Amino acid sequence: GAGVSQSPSNKVTEKGKDVELRCDPISGHTALYWYRQSLGQGLEFLIYFQGNSAPDKSGLPSDRFSAERTGGSVSTLTIQRTQQEDSAVYLCASSLGRLNSPLHFGNGTRLTVT
Amino acid sequence: AQRVTQPEKLLSVFKGAPVELKCNYSYSGSPELFWYVQYSRQRLQLLLRHISRESIKGFTADLNKGETSFHLKKPFAQEEDSAMYYCALARDGQNFVFGPGTRLSVLP
Numbered sequence: 001g002a003g004v005s006q007s008p009s010n011k012v013t014e015k016g017k018d019v020e021l022r023c024d025p026i027s028g029h030t031a032l033y034w035y036r037q038s039l040g041q042g043l044e045f046l047i048y049f050q051g052n053s054a055p056d057k058s059g060l061p062s063d064r065f066s067a068e069r070t071g072g073s074v075s076t077l078t079i080q081r082t083q084q085e086d087s088a089v090y091l092c093a094s095s096l097g098r099l100n101s102p103l104h105f106g107n108g109t110r111l112t113v114t
Numbered sequence: 115a116q117r118v119t120q121p122e123k124l125l126s127v128f129k130g131a132p133v134e135l136k137c138n139y140s141y142s143g144s145p146e147l148f149w150y151v152q153y154s155r156q157r158l159q160l161l162l163r164h165i166s167r168e169s170i171k172g173f174t175a176d177l178n179k180g181e182t183s184f185h186l187k188k189p190f191a192q193e194e195d196s197a198m199y200y201c202a203l204a205r206d207g208q209n210f211v212f213g214p215g216t217r218l219s220v221l222p
Contacts, residue, residue, distance in 0.1 A: 003157075031208060033210065035212070041214070042200065042212060042213060042214035042215045043158075043200060043212035043215070045209075045210070045211055045212070048208075048209050050208070055209070056209055091158065093158075095208070097208060098208075099146075099208070100146050100163065100165055100204060101208070102148065102160040102163065103150075103160070103202075103210060104160075105157045105158040105159065106157065107157050108157070
């Protein structure tokens with residue numbers, strides 16, 4: 001079946017604008033993850049969903065970042081009042097949500113804040 | 115706090131040489147460890163996990179609880195192994211934390 005799908009693949013926005021990033025997980029995957037990949041910084045955990053609830057939001061860098069998941073499927077990551085330091089690749093992953101289930105990643109959204 | 119460290123940002127080896135990518139972790143529970151790889155212009159994908167005790171593309175990794183390490187090894191590197199490698203720890207079996215990554219460059 002289809003893999004994890006993220007949209008848009010690229011987003012350029014002006015500083016101060018809000019952006020929404022979307023993730024469609026693999027069908028049947030109950031767990032969904034958002035990570036941020038910055039140049040030279042590796043993968044930074046943002047938030048993790050099990051179903052529609054988020055047991056761990058500890059990675060969200062500030063209150064400008066929020067995420068939701070509806071229907072146990074699609075998730076959106078919203079960044080309000082974007083700053084230049086928000087520029088990065090935002091990766092979404094999903095898994096079956098069982099012990100040791102591996103993550104399946106999307107291609108990411110490259111966000112550039114000018 | 116749970117964390118994963120990969121001391122080398124960049125590792126260069128010649129084709130045919132052995133390669134070892136280091137990974138150390140700190141976690142109070144029973145660790146579940148993984149290696150993920152990202153080839154150029156491809157998405158991040160699972161390479162192997164310690165629980166499977168498998169060898170994928172000639173790579174193996176052994177969990178050493180005494181040294182809290184999960185180093186990735188291959189006896190003879192190939193040019194197609196050039197990629198970014200991330201070590202990951204699954205906290206409580208589901209919530210993953212990743213190391214900073216090591217870029218492996220295999221020279222001809």
